[in-house]
Amino acid sequence: MWSADDYRYMAQALQLAERGLYTTSPNPRVGCVIVKNNIVIGAGWHQRAGEPHAEVLALRQAGESARGATAYVTLEPCGHFGRTPPCADALVNAGVAKVIAAMQDPNPEVAGSGLARLAAAGIKTSCGLLEQQARELNIGFIQRMTRARPWLRIKTASSLDGKIALSNGDSKWITAAAARLDVHRLRARSCAILTGIGTVLADDPQLNVRDIETSRQPFKIVVDSHLRTPANARILQDKGTIIAYTQADTNRQQQLIDAGAELLQVQQGHGGVDLSALLTILAQRGVNEIMTEAGAHLNASLIAAGLADEWVMYMAPVLLGNTARGLFTLPEPVSVASRRVLNIQDIRQIGTDLRITAHFQ
Secondary structure, three states, X not given: OOOHHHHHXXXXXXXXXXXXXXXXXXXXXXXXXXXXXXXXEEEEEOOOOOOXXXXXXXXXXXXXXXXXXXXXXOOOOOOOOOOOOOHHHHHHXXXXXXXXXXXXXXXXXXXXXHHHHHHHOOOXXXXXXOHHHHHHHOHHHHXXXXXXXXXEEEEEEEEOOOEEEOOOOOXXXXXXXXXHHHHHHHHHHOOEEEEEHHHHHHHOOOOOOOOOOOOOOOEEEEEOOOOOOOOOOXXXXXXXXXXXXXXXXXXXXXXXXXXXXXXXXXXXXXXXXXXXXXXXXXXXXXXXXXXXXXXXXXXXXXXXXXXXXXXXXXXXXXXXXXXXXXXXXOOOOOOHHXXXXXXXXXXXXXXXXXXXXXXXX
């Protein structure tokens, strides 16, 4: 169905889309390549919400030469008005002869409409080329469109024997500098960083992106049922911190508002903030990917509630002993057969440490 050249040009479009990894939120990362007579005459990628889409930028570069050309795009061209006009119309007006999309738009309200619009105008269309790669690039956007909640990625840093801190709480630093820099890359692609009040009180983290060039900082969200976050906490130093709570007195609310926090009251769940309700609210705000940097309790609560989608574990070649603090406060399964199973997606060495990426089933 597709030629070697088709694969090559779509791969180029995916590489372009990846340039928007840190910046496109809440929009998907999309790249487009326009080819005529086996020559790339236009290329573009979506950079920020509200700015031109990949197809429009590629068409601008191609100019009049786009007539009769083939467009390779990593996501079905939009067929509806949003902040910008429909890209499907731009491709029709430019006179392209063929459009190959890596995947359909995951929004169930519009999926297929862009391709249908092109076909109705006499443009040849096909879909599914390098689809898996395109889906991985927009894993959070797809989940928000299809399941109405963000993709939630748990990050941990531990010793080889699965410990995240000594019994006295000392955890700086278990992993080496290369792994910590890699964590900042994960932060940069995330829409939000989620942590718990226990981590705020114990470590006073800032949880922002450092040492990575990006024009956008992710939101920071603290799960803090009774607003115990100190008004001088480092996590409040930057704009964009949301504190999710269930109930608290008016004085505490005003202190944190004055400190720059946004307070988000969420219904009561098991043992505190209803985490499922919180994720639903965040999805409604356009949050695609959440990275959790928290302690054993919040991480375990997310896993137990079936809200964790991915686990990125950094493991240092050290041992901390049986009395050190463990990764999760999860109960023991009733049998080995009922154990939690994950699918390992990637294993690689980052500096002196190991990084394992796994998806929850």
